[in-house]
Amino acid sequence: MNHSEIKKLPDEKKAINWVGALFLTLSPIAAILFTAMHLYLDGFIWEIWAVAILFYGMTASGITGGYHRYFAHRAYECRPWLKWYWALTGAAAFQNSVFVWARDHRMHHRFVDSDLDPYSIKKGFWWAHFGWMLFKETEHALTVAEPYGRDLKRDSVVKFQHDHYVALAIGLGLLLPTIIGGVFGSAFGGLAVIGFARIVALHHATFFINSACHWWGKQTYTDVNSARDSLIMAVATFGEGYHNFHHIFASDYRNGIRWYHWDPTKWIIQIFRMVGGAYSLRTTPQAEIIKAQLQMDAKRLKERIHPQWQMQVQTQLDSLKVRVEAAYTRFEQVREEYKRYKTISAEKMEEIREQLRQAKAEFREALRQWREYQTYVLRTVPVTS
Template identity: 40%
Template sequence: MPFRIPGTQINWTNSSFLIGTGLATITAVPYYLWKVGIDWFQVALFLAFFIATGLSITLGYHRLFAHKAFKAAWPVRFLTLVFGAAAFENCALAWVSDHRRHHKHTDHDDDPYDISKGFWHAHIGWILFKINPEPPWDNVNDLRKDRLVMWQDKYYVTIAVTAGFLLPAALGWLYNGPVGALGAFLLAGVARVTAVQHMTFFINSLCHSVGNRPYSSRTSARDSWIMALFTFGEGYHNYHHEFQHDYRNGVKWWQFDPTKWTIWVLHKLGMASELRRVDDSKIISAQLSEAQRRVQEHLQTSADRINERTRELLHASAERLAEINARWNELKVHYREQVDALKKDYAHKTDEKWQEACHALEEMRREVRQAVALLDRLPAVA
């Protein structure tokens, strides 16, 4: 009989693997480094497998298979399925099924990694313990038609062990015999698996706890540039939850999103197509609506706890946002159709009307930023 915690049941397979690799990472790996040391090959191999498996999750499992944010040629799909398996985060069918339920039921009981059940549950507890029976994979019928996905599902364990542990060990053996094989197994295998898995887990936990919500406060998902640094750009999670089918998470050009850049490069190489993007007008509208909601919430809930200066700032911000919203609606009416028409013909992008429309759009973005900045300068008590 499995050991039970009231209302839970330990998933022994997942728990044994996660705890085993975690313990090996903090014991066997440091011991190897102390006894043998490390060289450029082991560092390069770790980074290569970290990037290959990490991007296979964010680019492949997540944006390609779960959200259909773009289409990819079979070599891209094949490699992301192979190295996605090497991340040991389950087969693509199971991963995508869980993730689609997460988006459909965010912060509610049917969300597999519901943050409202606690940070630990969202981070790793949902994998170690199974509170409810495994739900049917009835939300991935589209992927069942993909022969590569079904091939990975059938041979998942073999693919994962071969690509995740045996391949780096074999490369280490070729480089430096048994000692190199052991080092590669521990570093590019075990330690890398632990690092990539917790990178993914942080998206489910920290990205629902740390950061801001510039696009929508309907869910706990948050944007965090710090988390983006460790998650191949997945840290812009508030944007992603509001516009989940966009191939970009870091929608601004300066935001750190290596997954977006990789998809763009694949597109230029002819290996990816039909990249889905949310129209700028929808993004600005979402920011305006959320900023207005924040102002009204401050005015309604904090009126008796804020000083006169803060109250004046709030009213000024509300008026400014209302003015911007009216101008934005006018801009959409006057310029949206002609911008869409001119986009189809690159030669017309020097047209005076095109330049006028682009200038107006950029001016609107600047005004939104200024209004939101005013809101962010308010005292925390508000």
């Protein structure tokens, strides 16, 4: 890590955030101790574990689909009932109010990797994961952050949730699990498993987005910031692991853009669209995504080869790139035509379908040649690493 890159803030001593620090350090102890005691006293009550998994899914998506993709990035629009649902499930995750969370997260995107990034990875893995929450934000940081929370402040749901955050978090995150546990035979088991164990597991899964997702993985679309794409992290973080994509196209409601990319948050938002809660889901035009990826491929390749070959390789890359982009444009045009003519004669449809097949094949071929050329260069040209 290059520490000289950190944009310096005025030297202000950071005060310890005692409430946050105590909760973050004591809750894992409570989770382990209480769960062990519950298992010893009551044995395995499967209903409690099933509800804990359900609660985990609901509160995890409250953070990823609600706090993150809706409140922080406005990647789609919500009906009021869905907004309330996100605000309440998010509160039960014990990750502070929507207002603070989303404002800090916008700062993270805007000032990523600098001193104004609240969880800058340049300050180390553990700072980004955990350390930053042990301290209060300085006056200066709060002043800079103020405009990033202005619209949130005007939102009545956000305001209510912020004003009653502690009561909502304790009520929904600890008390409700205790009551549910009681229904299934152990109130203490509910508190231990559905409450503390679920909160702590979700805490660290979320914290991984700030630490591991800026540490391990591939920089598929850009290397101007430290965010990385990783399938393992996507599995661990409810789909937020395609973090390199997310940092460059933050207003896209998806993080995993392919249908097979592991992104449960995206699927949950799609389900809410089907039932009418979410609408105007924003996506990045595929052509822009391809452009960014090709640019990054070319940059990475050029960095690896000896400087005297770079010009020649660049020329060839440029022409291959033009072919890929043109093939994709053609494919999109035919696809649009296909959608438009869907209702006309079967004969015309068959003709357009054939054109679509050809356009798809040409795009795949252009992409294959693009990749093959990179392998060829790395095999035949002197590389620097």
